[in-house]
Structure formats: structure tokens, C-alpha cells
Amino acid sequence: MEQKHKQSDMNEIKEMFDFIRENMQVMDGKLSDVIKELRDTKLENAAIKTEIKAQGIKIANLERAIRKKNLIFKGIMEDKKEDFELTKHKTIKICESLGVPMKPEFDVDQVRRIGKQIPGKPRPILLQLTTTNKKFEILGKTKGLRGSNIWIDEDYPKEIQEERKIPRSENKK
Structure with missing residues (x-):
């Protein structure tokens, strides 16, 4: 009986580890998605900053031309x-x-x-x-x-x- 109990406990522990492993894999996938999205956002942000800087230069040149x-x-x-x-x-x-x-x-x-x-x-x-x-x-x-x-x-x-x-x-x- 005791061995059955140990086996049952071992199965429960194994199921818990499997459950934790699956959740960690899901979390890893989600974290990878977030990291990719963050990388994409950074690239987009850099492109926007470059465009804003170029627009600022154009505006300054137009203002100088007007004045x-x-x-x-x-x-x-x-x-x-x-x-x-x-x-x-x-x-x-x-x-x-x-x-x-x-x-x-x-x-x-x-x-x-x-x-x-x-x-x-x-x-x-x-x-x-x-x-x-x-x-x-x-x-x-x-x-x-x-x-x-x-x-x-x-x-x-x-x-x-x-x-x-x-x-x-x-x-x-």
C-alpha cells in the first residue's frame, strides 16, 4: 500500500511538473511575442524620430525662407x-x-x-x-x-x- 501511495505521489509530482513545463512554454511563447513586438516598436519609433527630425529641418528651412x-x-x-x-x-x-x-x-x-x-x-x-x-x-x-x-x-x-x-x-x- 505504501508503495502505491509513493507511486501516486510521484505521479502527482510528475503531473505538476508537466503542468508547470507546459505553462512555462506558453509563457516563453508569449514573452517571445512581447520581445518581438517591443523590437518592432523600437524600430518604428526610431523611424518616426528620424522622420520628425527631417520634418523639423524642413520647417526650420521654410521659416528661414519666409523670414x-x-x-x-x-x-x-x-x-x-x-x-x-x-x-x-x-x-x-x-x-x-x-x-x-x-x-x-x-x-x-x-x-x-x-x-x-x-x-x-x-x-x-x-x-x-x-x-x-x-x-x-x-x-x-x-x-x-x-x-x-x-x-x-x-x-x-x-x-x-x-x-x-x-x-x-x-x-x-
Whole structure:
């Protein structure tokens, strides 16, 4: 009887081991599937990151292209009831005072104040020119503004503006 009991216990243990082995094989299969899926997801993620980086470069290039004919005029006082025509007249007057002849209908694509209005502080003016030649002609004569509170900058994307704000000594490190 005792041997039958031992045999029965051995059979039970064997069945348990078989059951555990089968479950482990199922788990191994599932784990292999998860690992494969994770590998596929990583590859897909890398491809998406590459595409996003390429799209970012394209967007930055488009933004530079859009801004390449723009100038930003700063320090020009803003009238309370200033409209498009008055803003355009002010920028053209400054350009002409620098010795740059301007024909608004040919040289100016668009002009407007940018940013939030803050009492007592004039907003910058964005001047979109029709040619880059006119832009560089104006920039080349900005020395004529020395001693005034007016200055003219190129219209850079935000990333470049942030880089330019970093003190040059930090930039050299």
C-alpha cells in the first residue's frame, strides 16, 4: 500500500511538473511575442524620430525662407490710433532717411506692429520687403541710426533669437 501511495505521489509530482513545463512554454511563447513586438516598436519609433527630425529641418528651412526678406524695426514710437498706412509711412521714412530710396508699392510686401501692446513701450514693426536686395541695402546703412533710439534687426526664428541672447562669453565655452 505504501508503495502505491509513493507511486501516486510521484505521479502527482510528475503531473505538476508537466503542468508547470507546459505553462512555462506558453509563457516563453508569449514573452517571445512581447520581445518581438517591443523590437518592432523600437524600430518604428526610431523611424518616426528620424522622420520628425527631417520634418523639423524642413520647417526650420521654410521659416528661414519666409523670414529672409523681413526686418524688425525697434524703438519707433507708436501712436494711439496708428494704422497700417501710418506704420508703413514711419518705416519708409526711416529707410529714406538712411539714404535707401523706397517705393512702397514695389518694395513693401507687408508692414505691421508685432507683440503685445504695453503702455509706454512701442511694439516692434515687422517690415516684409519684396526683395532681399532691399533688405541688405537697408541693413548696410543702419550706421545712420547711431545716436537714435531706433534700431533695425533681421527677423530671426525664435531658436536663433534665443541663441543670440546668450552672452558671447558663454557661447565660446
